[in-house]
Amino acid sequence: MNGISEYLKKIRFFTFVFILILALVPGSSLLAQESEDGDNEETEETEEAAQAWKISGYVESENFLMINPNRDESKGDKFFNKIENHALLDLQYGSDDLHGRGVLHGYVYPTGNSGHLSNRLLVNELYIKWLTSLFELKAGRQVIRWGTADAFNATSYFSPMDISEILFKDDDELYLGVDSLSGIVFFGDYTLQLVCMPIVTTSKLPGSGSPWEMRYPNTVIGPFSLPVSFQDADSGIDPDWKNISFGGRFSGTINSLDFSVSGYHGIDRNILLYPTIAYSGVIPTSISLSPIYKKITSFGADFAYAISDFTIQGEGAYSYNKKVVKKDIDTSVPQAQAEIKETGFINFSAGVNWLIDGEDFSVTLEYMRGDYLKNSDDYYDPFFNNLIVGSILKKFLDSSIELELRGMFNTSDRDWLIMPRAKYDFQNGFALEAEGGIFYGDEDELFGVFKSRDIVRLRAKYNF
Amino acid sequence: MKKKGLLIILIVTFSVQSLFALTANQIMKKNDALKEPRSAKSLAVMKIYRKGRLRETKEFQMLSKKVGTNTRSLIKFIKPTKIKFLTHTYKGRDDNQWLKTRSGKPKKIASGDKGKPFVHSHFFYEDLGSRELHDYKYKKLADGTAAGADCYKIESVRKRGKKVYDKAVLYVRKSDFFVMRVDFYKKGKFLKYLENHNIQKIKGILTPKKTVMQLKNGKGKTIITIKSVKYNIRVVTSTFNKRSL
Numbered sequence: 001m002n003g004i005s006e007y008l009k010k011i012r013f014f015t016f017v018f019i020l021i022l023a024l025v026p027g028s029s030l031l032a033q034e035s036e037d038g039d040n041e042e043t044e045e046t047e048e049a050a051q052a053w054k055i056s057g058y059v060e061s062e063n064f065l066m067i068n069p070n071r072d073e074s075k076g077d078k079f080f081n082k083i084e085n086h087a088l089l090d091l092q093y094g095s096d097d098l099h100g101r102g103v104l105h106g107y108v109y110p111t112g113n114s115g116h117l118s119n120r121l122l123v124n125e126l127y128i129k130w131l132t133s134l135f136e137l138k139a140g141r142q143v144i145r146w147g148t149a150d151a152f153n154a155t156s157y158f159s160p161m162d163i164s165e166i167l168f169k170d171d172d173e174l175y176l177g178v179d180s181l182s183g184i185v186f187f188g189d190y191t192l193q194l195v196c197m198p199i200v201t202t203s204k205l206p207g208s209g210s211p212w213e214m215r216y217p218n219t220v221i222g223p224f225s226l227p228v229s230f231q232d233a234d235s236g237i238d239p240d241w242k243n244i245s246f247g248g249r250f251s252g253t254i255n256s257l258d259f260s261v262s263g264y265h266g267i268d269r270n271i272l273l274y275p276t277i278a279y280s281g282v283i284p285t286s287i288s289l290s291p292i293y294k295k296i297t298s299f300g301a302d303f304a305y306a307i308s309d310f311t312i313q314g315e316g317a318y319s320y321n322k323k324v325v326k327k328d329i330d331t332s333v334p335q336a337q338a339e340i341k342e343t344g345f346i347n348f349s350a351g352v353n354w355l356i357d358g359e360d361f362s363v364t365l366e367y368m369r370g371d372y373l374k375n376s377d378d379y380y381d382p383f384f385n386n387l388i389v390g391s392i393l394k395k396f397l398d399s400s401i402e403l404e405l406r407g408m409f410n411t412s413d414r415d416w417l418i419m420p421r422a423k424y425d426f427q428n429g430f431a432l433e434a435e436g437g438i439f440y441g442d443e444d445e446l447f448g449v450f451k452s453r454d455i456v457r458l459r460a461k462y463n464f
Numbered sequence: 465m466k467k468k469g470l471l472i473i474l475i476v477t478f479s480v481q482s483l484f485a486l487t488a489n490q491i492m493k494k495n496d497a498l499k500e501p502r503s504a505k506s507l508a509v510m511k512i513y514r515k516g517r518l519r520e521t522k523e524f525q526m527l528s529k530k531v532g533t534n535t536r537s538l539i540k541f542i543k544p545t546k547i548k549f550l551t552h553t554y555k556g557r558d559d560n561q562w563l564k565t566r567s568g569k570p571k572k573i574a575s576g577d578k579g580k581p582f583v584h585s586h587f588f589y590e591d592l593g594s595r596e597l598h599d600y601k602y603k604k605l606a607d608g609t610a611a612g613a614d615c616y617k618i619e620s621v622r623k624r625g626k627k628v629y630d631k632a633v634l635y636v637r638k639s640d641f642f643v644m645r646v647d648f649y650k651k652g653k654f655l656k657y658l659e660n661h662n663i664q665k666i667k668g669i670l671t672p673k674k675t676v677m678q679l680k681n682g683k684g685k686t687i688i689t690i691k692s693v694k695y696n697i698r699v700v701t702s703t704f705n706k707r708s709l
Contacts, residue, residue, distance in 0.1 A: 132702070133701055134702070135702075146569075171565070171568050184702075186702045189705075191707045193707060253560060255557065304572035305572075306561070307574070308574065310574055311572055353573075358580045359580075359584075398519070398584045399584060427520045429543065463544055
């Protein structure tokens, strides 16, 4: 969710920044122009080193508190208080055209803390980039995000998401790098990108014991009402040659329209939760859900169009072989398990960014949905479906104060999540922020399942 | 006889002056004719002052290249936040712009209103955009001085496109037709002025190492200082493709 408005916080702030180039570098404006009398009077020319280290990043300290006094401890709710100290280090060595880059995350928690997380280091990106006038090559771990929508990208086939914590993760923590080879060929304003991912990285879901652990109501199979649990949150996928994934994307810009068409064959980024039924003899006793990974072939397209203060964007993807779990289980068969079927699937998202008062007041809206093309009632719905995502952002005092209200509304079940946020930016890289997450709905609904887990996050962050 | 001689000198002097006096359009054509570099790379710092206090400092690297009749520009904000901003500027139609945050994907963004402050500075977007010579009508005023230089004063009023200011008065240095100062008028009043300082010739290109935009009432100013600049460097055009951000 945090990624939804990541751009919008900055959009207007940096809109038209380009003009500085036109201004400070020659000719086109008032600030620098070439003399008529040639270049024989050069007085100064300075240049940064062609080969150089570039280091940037941030350090943040966050306190997460689940504060809902109505938490139900019999259902596993507990008072949750987590302090997370997180640093991101972005290192680059080389020229703009040829360099190596690494993006490292370090997480440190209070010593002796009994929480479910331990100190760790994550290398989310580590790649070599070579850019020429004809092509670009990137080899190594890299985040590959396709699509134009703000929140849900139907055509982003490669980089999986880390949603082990549902809320308050910035984009650089939310999207995982994949070990891959990427090549882009440039044809004027058009590009063709090809990606090969020999080993697949999988999305992360909340694990058992996590305050964000998935909880499901009992499921009825035949005459039995079975408890459901979630297992193996961190299970991965074998580095088998059969699992090599690849895709391509042709992109271009015509006037104010950006567009792409894309294709993909490989492991589905969206995890399939498979219910394994445990039996005592012939009597089913429980269900455990575990993530499994299946291949998919998808074709998609996206666009973005800017007009006046609006940017309209949309994308969609079609797959003829989406793997799905059939709801009904044949209880007449001893030790029966759920069947996995293949069906056509289409999903899309469309949205708009509206800069009402430039950088100081903006609104974004997005709608997404997915549909099975045949026998849709026979299968479990996609995890995310029929959602409206929105954000209203207002800044005051030259952007020192930011107030934002974000929300997600599930149009199918009418449950929702709202996230108010307040930030004070000291304009020197340091900022203080408070944000809340409030859930509403029934316990068997997407957001309702978290309704006893409302949360507040306090953050101090320094960018360098 | 002596008086007659003086008269002749005066007549000749006046004749020569009127023969070679430049019109406003000729002056601006000379300004416009100054050649542009094919590409440029620079590092700049922007300091924003309000009520006498330094409130914000921003640092950014700028890269630009002419591609045919269009300009492609990439700004990388280094401090306080790391953001890339890519612009393709076209003659005769709207620009295309994309933004990329440290972790985000390139995102198309709207052009918006050119009458708004640029990154909270005292520059408007209009102040910094490219100027098409024929989009304005010019009128020559009495000569003046700016930053210690003798200048032609030219009144400029936009006749095509969106009008942000009522008018601007440009101080064009007589020696080289470089614009030293601009006074901006809005809603019938003098609003602010821009002045170029520390002008150096780098590869033949007159470059102000310091540019100040100051409000007329003295309540604020923005100073842009170029820390380094290099012209006509080799920049691959694909650097300005949104896919390679």
